[in-house]
Amino acid sequence: MMKHLSIPVIGGCGLSRKVFSALATLLTVMSWGLLVLSCAEEKKKPHDTAHYQTLVVSRKDMTLERQYSARMTGRQIVEVRPQVAGCITRICINEGNAVRKGQTLFVIDQVPYRAALEVAVAARKSAEARLATARMNYENETLLKKGQVVSDVSVETMRNALQEAEAALAQAKAQEVNARNNLSYTEVKSPVSGVASMIPWHVGSLVNSNISEPLVTVADDSEMYVYFSISENLTLDLIAQYGSIEKFIVKAPEVSLRMNNGQEYDQKGRISAVSGTVDAQTGAVTLRATFPNPGGILHNGGSATVIVPTHRQQCVVIPQEATYELQNRSFVYRVIDGKTKATAVTLFPQNNGKEYIVEDGLSEGDTIIAEGAGLLKEGIEIK
Secondary structure, eight states: OOOOOOOOEETTEETHHHHHHHHHHHHHHHHHHHHHHHHHHHHHSOOOOOOOOEEEOOEEEEEEEEEEEEEEEEEEEEEEOOSSOEEEEEEOSOTTOEEOTTOEEEEEOOHHHHHHHHHHHHHHHHHHHHHHHHHHHHHHHHHHHHTTOSOHHHHHHHHHHHHHHHHHHHHHHHHHHHHHHHHHHTEEEOSSOEEEOOOOOOTTOEEOTTOSSOSEEEEEEEEEEEEEEEEHHHHHHHHHHHSSHHHHHHHOOOBEEEETTSOBOSSOBEEEEEOSSOOTTTOEEEEEEEEEOTTOOSOTTOEEEEEEEEEEEEEEEEEGGGEEEETTEEEEEEEETTEEEEEEEEEOSOOOSSEEEEEESOOTTOEEEOSOGGGOOTTOBOO
């Protein structure tokens, strides 16, 4: 006869509810345990080995470029001003015209200066006549002295009169030269060949040598001087590299010019001068590059960008990402026996923004980490 198992009831509830609750708790604990074991097993699985790009060091030719803001001036910039006072009676050029050396640009009222010249010519002729008379009197007085007709005092008096007449003639001649020069200055001529600027004066304007603005400015732009500045440190580096500023000017490579519209100028220039002083405010040294300007494309007062190249032959070149800095020193990681080895390197001070030239610390054939060097440490195994 089968016996039935009776479950006591507490508080009106069967014991079966407690059993189910206990079973549920047990299952929950077992689930968390399995999850923890699963995570532990996951942690035991090895991660994939990180891969790093490596580079075998080699040598190659490298050209680096530095760009500098620059201002342009013509080879000669001359402010044309009058040397005599008067009203402008004629303007002989148009604004912006090409002019030749010696070409008449302006004419100033010549009437008073022609009159002054005529007066000077007359004064010179009168002085010549007085001199001739004085010379004749002196010669006659000398003959009379030989005949004991006149005294020595009379002869000396005539000699003095002759010398006075000679001086008066010299003075009259100088005044005539001055009058001729003043008359010639009424035709204002260009001192150089070049291009005329705008003209702020008009016919009828009264001008003199003290006017605030020149009659016109003539710029000789057959060659253009392009001025730019470099740092004092770079100047010292150039002196160390070439031996002296004079040798740098002789041996420096040709430079390029980018105009303000972004186009490259089709003529190359050369560095022709280096300032001997350092600007106390900016710490910069001014350089001058000379560019031919046969087509007149470049204009006086314009701005541009000078591109200065630096050519290095058979040098060690590495990516910038292959380096990291520590205590103001640069390092790379070489791969030696499959592990990273920190190596200090000396870098050329100039770069192209992507690569460095290594002057010391690496040899051709060395293997280095090519990127992400700042994220590594020494002794990491590289597979």
